[in-house]
Amino acid sequence: MITRSTSDIWVGCPRPNPASRLRLFCFPYAGGGALSYSAWWRELPAHTELCAIKLPGREARMSEQPFDRLTPLVHALATALEGWLTKPFAFYGHSLGALVSFELARELRRRGAPLPRHLFVSGRRAPHLPTAAPLHGLSDAEFLAWLRRMGGTPEEVLSEPELLALFLPVLRADVAVNEAEPFVPGAPLDCPISAFGGLDDERAGRADLEAWRELTRGPFRVEMFPGGHFFVRSAREPLLRSVSALLDGVERDLPA
Numbered sequence: 001m002i003t004r005s006t007s008d009i010w011v012g013c014p015r016p017n018p019a020s021r022l023r024l025f026c027f028p029y030a031g032g033g034a035l036s037y038s039a040w041w042r043e044l045p046a047h048t049e050l051c052a053i054k055l056p057g058r059e060a061r062m063s064e065q066p067f068d069r070l071t072p073l074v075h076a077l078a079t080a081l082e083g084w085l086t087k088p089f090a091f092y093g094h095s096l097g098a099l100v101s102f103e104l105a106r107e108l109r110r111r112g113a114p115l116p117r118h119l120f121v122s123g124r125r126a127p128h129l130p131t132a133a134p135l136h137g138l139s140d141a142e143f144l145a146w147l148r149r150m151g152g153t154p155e156e157v158l159s160e161p162e163l164l165a166l167f168l169p170v171l172r173a174d175v176a177v178n179e180a181e182p183f184v185p186g187a188p189l190d191c192p193i194s195a196f197g198g199l200d201d202e203r204a205g206r207a208d209l210e211a212w213r214e215l216t217r218g219p220f221r222v223e224m225f226p227g228g229h230f231f232v233r234s235a236r237e238p239l240l241r242s243v244s245a246l247l248d249g250v251e252r253d254l255p256a
Helices: 070-080 096-111 140-150 161-179 206-215 236-252
Strands: 022-027 048-053 089-094 119-122 193-198 220-225
Touching: 022 096, 022 236, 048 236, 070 096, 070 161, 089 096, 089 236, 096 119, 096 161, 119 236, 140 161, 193 206, 193 236, 206 220, 220 236
Parallel strands: 022 048, 022 089, 089 119, 119 193, 193 220
Antiparallel strands: none
């Protein structure tokens, strides 16, 4: 049995909340880390404990080899989170994190483990849709040009060879996780799914988000925010208001 103490390498709580009724596990986008969510606890309901997923290859785990395929990553996460699923919980994932959190929910179902009460996916087209313009085979020059178009990576990283040498292998591995394995059809999830998008996101438009509807038997909604792919930063306040309102609904439905 994996306990919380042995799996803390995978999960960080910027503000531990032992009295919480819910946990919200947040999964990073490609190239991102747990720090992307480190301030979210300030804007979430008091009944929710923020738990940010820490992936190999970045931040405190920089010396570790990043995963470059989805299935082994999901299996490792499902095992690592066993000791954390002692309270009702929800998943939030942005871009790559949306895919990882969805597939993790399916893996938990296969294992007979507790399932999320709500799945929040943002900035990522539904996984059963064809991949839009695959990226993991691009040359370094083409890959850097794409990064600049997306606007999520600081220019000081892209223009500094030493920083780029650290960042690029992790990002390329993450993109391979996102794209390299074909989608395997399966029964829809039973939990509600909320899909969030940026109005100017060239890789995940409203129709791409609406397709997540096919992957749940539960309630489904789409909400669009101003901004591009990284609306999760630029529109953080309205996004977290929506997430918080939905988490309030989950908490109200929990047994007293």
